[in-house]
Amino acid sequence: MRARLRYGLAGLAALAAGAGLWWGFGHPLPPGAAGLLPGPVAHFLMPQSPPKTEPEAPEFDVAVAQATTQTVPVAFSYTGTVISPKDAALQPRVTGVVVERPFEPGGHVKQGQILFRIDPRPFEVALRTAEAQREQAAAQLAFADAEVDRTQPLADKGYASEQRFQQLESNRQVARSRVQEAEAAIARQKLNLDYAVIRAPFDGRSSLSDVNIGDHVNENTTQLASVVQVDPIEVQVALSAEDSEAVRAALKEKRAFIQTLDAQGRPERKATIYKLDNRFDPRTARRLVRAWLPNADERYLPGEFVRTQVQVGEEERLLVPTVALSSQLDQRIVWRVGDDGRVAMNPVTTGEEFGDRTAILKGLKAGDRIATDHLQLLRQDQRVGIKRDGKDARQAANEPGAVR
Numbered sequence: 001m002r003a004r005l006r007y008g009l010a011g012l013a014a015l016a017a018g019a020g021l022w023w024g025f026g027h028p029l030p031p032g033a034a035g036l037l038p039g040p041v042a043h044f045l046m047p048q049s050p051p052k053t054e055p056e057a058p059e060f061d062v063a064v065a066q067a068t069t070q071t072v073p074v075a076f077s078y079t080g081t082v083i084s085p086k087d088a089a090l091q092p093r094v095t096g097v098v099v100e101r102p103f104e105p106g107g108h109v110k111q112g113q114i115l116f117r118i119d120p121r122p123f124e125v126a127l128r129t130a131e132a133q134r135e136q137a138a139a140q141l142a143f144a145d146a147e148v149d150r151t152q153p154l155a156d157k158g159y160a161s162e163q164r165f166q167q168l169e170s171n172r173q174v175a176r177s178r179v180q181e182a183e184a185a186i187a188r189q190k191l192n193l194d195y196a197v198i199r200a201p202f203d204g205r206s207s208l209s210d211v212n213i214g215d216h217v218n219e220n221t222t223q224l225a226s227v228v229q230v231d232p233i234e235v236q237v238a239l240s241a242e243d244s245e246a247v248r249a250a251l252k253e254k255r256a257f258i259q260t261l262d263a264q265g266r267p268e269r270k271a272t273i274y275k276l277d278n279r280f281d282p283r284t285a286r287r288l289v290r291a292w293l294p295n296a297d298e299r300y301l302p303g304e305f306v307r308t309q310v311q312v313g314e315e316e317r318l319l320v321p322t323v324a325l326s327s328q329l330d331q332r333i334v335w336r337v338g339d340d341g342r343v344a345m346n347p348v349t350t351g352e353e354f355g356d357r358t359a360i361l362k363g364l365k366a367g368d369r370i371a372t373d374h375l376q377l378l379r380q381d382q383r384v385g386i387k388r389d390g391k392d393a394r395q396a397a398n399e400p401g402a403v404r
Contacts, residue, residue, distance in 0.1 A: 061384065062384050062386070063371070065320065065370060066370075067319070067368045068318070068366060070319050072314065073311040073314055075311040078237045078310060079307060082304040084228040084233055084302040087229070088201050088202070090223075090227065091220055092221075094219055096217065097119045098119075098213055105208045105225060111199075111200055112199050115199060115224070117198070126185075129185075144174075201227060234291065236291075237289050238281070240285070241280065241287070247273070256310070257291065258273060258311070264355070269293060271308075319354065333345050334346050335375060343371060344381065
């Protein structure tokens with residue numbers, strides 16, 4: 001009995017040694033052979049399946065946007081100047097004391113509205129004096145006419161000398177000129193009375209004024225106030241030679257206009273180009289262009305500098321949110337998010353900005369997804385989650401009714 005046991009153990013050991021040698025040469029054990037070996041040996045010699053690994057979890061979630069193709073304007077950016085087509089600086093045309101200021105400085109005025117009234121009494125006195133002088137001159141002219149009429153028949157018959165007749169004719173001409181002089185003096189004083197009332201030359205807004213009732217003002221010297229037209233108003237831009245030619249060509253096809261921009265660079269108001277200057281300024285090599293700008297709300301005032309785009313056409317551009325752009329050394333980059341959630345650094349060539357979006361000239365194609373936040377935390381081949389509707393993916397998945 002003991003001999004059999006010894007022989008059985010020896011055979012089992014030989015079988016195990018042979019199986020080990022077979023496995024050592026890289027051959028799998030036959031399917032039934034494992035059952036003949038002891039449990040620990042079979043477990044050691046049988047091929048083991050690799051352990052299952054969980055997929056790499058995203059480190060955090062990012063918001064993404066797609067690069068999209070849109071129609072954008074072909075435009076040139078300039079700083080424009082707002083100017084008024086009518087701008088009048090009012091000065092008195094007579095000297096005197098202001099007795100009335102029946103308007104509110106800085107407010108709106110209508111054409112013909114009285115702004116200042118200068119004391120008219122000195123001009124009224126001067127007018128009456130001129131009228132009296134005209135009456136005196138008229139009487140002298142009537143007497144001179146009578147003298148000439150009486151002397152002419154006598155001179156024709158030789159009873160009056162030719163010299164006498166010429167003297168009377170000269171006196172009549174002098175009397176006639178004095179009448180004309182008196183009439184001119186009357187017209188002058190009437191004009192002074194008109195000048196004593198300063199009126200608004202057109203509809204617009206007046207400036208503030210330091211001239212008050214009782215102030216003495218001097219003819220063509222004192223600055224009373226100014227009046228400017230504010231609607232419509234004009235925006236003026238100084239174009240380079242190349243851009244001026246593009247505007248000139250676009251005007252022929254009626255596709256050129258100026259767009260004013262707000263502080264964020266978004267289009268605010270459209271102005272219609274109506275005038276190109278007839279020359280370039282040799283000091284700046286620029287040509288002026290002017291455009292009518294609607295301004296009923298008085299958003300713009302003369303002298304104001306505004307950001308503008310001079311548009312001459314449209315084209316298709318690939319756009320991405322400007323916030324998605326960052327810098328790496330001397331180049332602009334975006335972080336492209338793949339379908340597997342891994343990010344890759346993508347160098348790009350950028351163009352002009354259009355509001356909160358920037359044109360991409362090279363480096364992306366339409367439909368590419370790029371990260372728009374946490375840019376400073378991203379690194380190459382990092383796995384991230386995607387925010388949905390501004391929420392983290394994990395937060396959205398835990399909300400009631402979310403599909404899991």
